[in-house]
Amino acid sequence: MSNRILLVDDDALLRRSLAFSLEQAGYSVNTAATAEDALSLARRAPPDLILLDIGLPGIDGLEALKTIQREFDVPVIFLTARRRELDEIVGLELGASDYITKPFNTDVLLARVKVALRHTVTDEHADEDALTVGDLVINPAAHVVTVDDRVIELPPREFDLLHALALDAGRVVSIDDLLARVWGAEFLGEPQVVYVHIRWLREILENDPQNPHRIVTVRGVGYKLEPQ
Numbered sequence: 001m002s003n004r005i006l007l008v009d010d011d012a013l014l015r016r017s018l019a020f021s022l023e024q025a026g027y028s029v030n031t032a033a034t035a036e037d038a039l040s041l042a043r044r045a046p047p048d049l050i051l052l053d054i055g056l057p058g059i060d061g062l063e064a065l066k067t068i069q070r071e072f073d074v075p076v077i078f079l080t081a082r083r084r085e086l087d088e089i090v091g092l093e094l095g096a097s098d099y100i101t102k103p104f105n106t107d108v109l110l111a112r113v114k115v116a117l118r119h120t121v122t123d124e125h126a127d128e129d130a131l132t133v134g135d136l137v138i139n140p141a142a143h144v145v146t147v148d149d150r151v152i153e154l155p156p157r158e159f160d161l162l163h164a165l166a167l168d169a170g171r172v173v174s175i176d177d178l179l180a181r182v183w184g185a186e187f188l189g190e191p192q193v194v195y196v197h198i199r200w201l202r203e204i205l206e207n208d209p210q211n212p213h214r215i216v217t218v219r220g221v222g223y224k225l226e227p228q
Contacts, residue, residue: 003117004028006047008038008064009079010056014102018051021106022113033057035064039071047074049117051109052096054080065096075116075156079104097157098183098193111186118184133169134227136205136214138162147205157182158201161194165215165225174222198223 005022009015010033019029030045032038035056042050050068054061065076075097097116100109130139135148140163145152154162164181165173175194179187187193198217202209216224 002026002028003048004030004045005049005051005113006038006042007031007051008033008035008056008061009051009053010034011053018106018109021110025110027113035059035061035067038064039067042068042072046072049074049113050076051113052076052078054078077109077112077116108186111184115184115186131163131166131169133166133225136166136225136228138166152204154201154204158197158204161197162201162205162225165223169225169227172218172222172224178222194223 005027007015007019007022007029008031009018012033015031015033019031022029030041030047032041035052036058038050038052050072052061052064052068056064061078061080068074068076078096078099079102080099081102098112100112130137132138137146138159139145143156143159145154145159145162160182161178164178175191176188178194179190183193198215199209202212202215205214206212214226214228216226218224
């Protein structure tokens, strides 16, 4: 059964051409021109992934994402014509899986879709042992993180990022390594994706996110996870 993608954009030409490309790649596609129509569609036919334009008429993409998060457990990739970094960072911190700036190469978008869907698949054979880094325990099979025996809720991407750091706890992991392990080779050369998610992880895990002791920056190299 093919993955169902919901494409939300008020540009009719883009909707038609992108829907065609996605269907050619083997996906089932529903489209909507507004967030309101998209939410109605999603409730009738829950998607596996949502491609969401930020600059929608009526409810914009950033606002729509809040409703999507409340009602659906699916990855969201923002489509944005706005090049301001603030939109991108706000979008990711709200919980979007990724963003891509218009105009984009369709092959690049298809690669991003594939990566996002790959992260939603449960690995039925996951039997890795829990990783313990000081008071932090990561159980990959159960997808659970505890700090000092307190369960911490992490979105899938943040969980994968923390897991990648924990596998090399106490050692520096380069930004390119993190991109390759967590996002896939398609993201190499986009370090801002790592910066945003590291900052979000620190907001959750650090006592003082502005002065982190658990996830430490090694300037010009990468990050390392230190036991506490």
